[in-house]
Amino acid sequence: MSLRTTLIRASAVLAAALLVATAPPAPAPAAPAPSPGPAAGAGETGAARWAVQPSSAKGPTGRNYFIYDLAPGSTLTDHVGITNLGDRPVTFDVYGTDAYTSTDGAFALLPADRPATDVGSWIRVDRREWTIPAGKRVDIPFRLTVPANATPGDHTGGVIGAVARVRTTADGQRVLVDQRLAARVYLRVNGPVRPAVTVEAVDVSYANPVNPFAGGDLVVRYRLRNDGNVRIGGSATVTVRAPFGREQARTSPTDLPELLPGATFTVTERITGVPPLLRLTAEVDIAATSTDTALPPVVRTAGVWAAPWLLLALLAGAAGWAGLRWWRRKAAAAGRPSTPDPAPGQQDPAATPRPAATASAATDAAAAGPTPAAATGPTPAAAAGSTPGVDARPDTPPAR
Structure with a gap:
């Protein structure tokens, strides 16, 4: 892992530790107590601990942020207070940078390897490195110059106090870690305001x-x-x-x-x-x-x-079942043989019982008279002496 990559990752992780940048802008009645910086890793001694806050030449002023309302071309001088809370002298890197909104909506500052192009580039410190004794605070002056062609509206950044430390990882690699604390800068450049x-x-x-x-x-x-x-x-x-x-x-x-x-x-x-x-x-x-x-x-x-x-599938199934039943009924009706209607006064043959039809046929035969005998062969005696339409009885004696 390169030193630059390690520096970028460490800066991104430690940017969330900005002490003075965690509350909305509001005036404070008293000077806020400095908060300690991030502690060193486990097993290290003499870790650097510090605080960064807006200040003046005579000490903290009670401000939580640097808030300015300036016209293009203006210049002002202000102070940032850095307090060394450790037990040994520490050298701090002091400079200005730009702010941006991270993907999770947090207030973030540009990493150390990215140069500022907005309000951070308008901040100038007399020198970059400041060595502060243990337990002491130094109020460091800086100048903020608004370019004459600065666009109206809000420009946001921060004044950073950083400590670059070389650390040894668990696998024996030496990496440079850039630990940073900052005080926010909210600058409104005079001109038309256009919120959107x-x-x-x-x-x-x-x-x-x-x-x-x-x-x-x-x-x-x-x-x-x-x-x-x-x-x-x-x-x-x-x-x-x-x-x-x-x-x-x-x-x-x-x-x-x-x-x-x-x-x-x-x-x-x-x-x-x-x-x-x-x-x-x-x-x-x-x-x-x-x-x-x-x-x-x-x-x-x-x-x-x-x-x-699911509901549409149930409705589709019910509609399909109903359609299938309708189709079967229509198919059955189309395959049934059709019969003509009976004439007026005539009984439907299909509705007449079979025995009645047989009796009617027999009556018609009796009314028609005897059936002529066949041209060949003798005629049975019983048939010759029988009365047409009357059954011959075998137990009746013949007439004399």
Whole structure:
């Protein structure tokens, strides 16, 4: 691992330890007590511990930050107080740098290997290195010169007191660690103030549940950008609406971090228990504020399809079953043989019992008379003496 890479990583980790940069700007009634710097690693002795705060030629003034309101071309002189809280002299690297909003919304300062291009480059210290005895404080003067062509609005940075220390890692490598503490600098350059914030993108995703009545998770991600020239804060709310604008869920107002001019920040909101109602719309409402005034609300919407698949599958199955039954009935009706309707006064043959049809046939035969005998062969005696239409009885004696 190179020394430069180690220095960058250590600077990023220790930037969160900025002591004076953890509270919003507010006047303090008394001089704040200096806080110790980061402690040394385990097993080290004589670790450097220090504090950095706004001061004056006669000592701390009770300010939490350097806050200025200057015109282009102006110059002022101020002091930063660095207190050595350790038990041995320490040499500090004192300089100015620029600030930016990190991806997680935190106030951050440029790493040591990146040169300042804004307010940090306008700060000049008489010399870079200052050796401070143990238990002592030194009020170091610096000059801040605003360029004549400086853009109006907010310019943010910090005055850093850093200690570069060579340490040995567990595997025996020697690395240079840059430990830094800083006091913030908030500079407002006179001129037109233009606060503005935009919602650049809104992405909505929905985890469709198996049970449509249980509801699913709706995740809304949106990116904010400070397009103005002043710092922006405020709050944001997400409202979930069903078709026809019916509200389904609403998040509690989320406090936005301090967005410096040009900064972007991504917000992620997860809303649980949202029912799948075919189409869901997420409405992002930004109530932004600046140090001067509140901004008009910024609203942006995006939608996502949320089909109740299980319910639609059940409905499709029921519709298919009903259609199949209808088709079978139609097919059965088409395959049945058709019969003509009986004439008026005539009985339907299909509705007449078979025995009645036989009796009718026999009666018709009797009314027609005897059946002529065949041309060949003798006629049976019983048949010759029988009366037409009367059955011959075998037990009846013949007539004499």
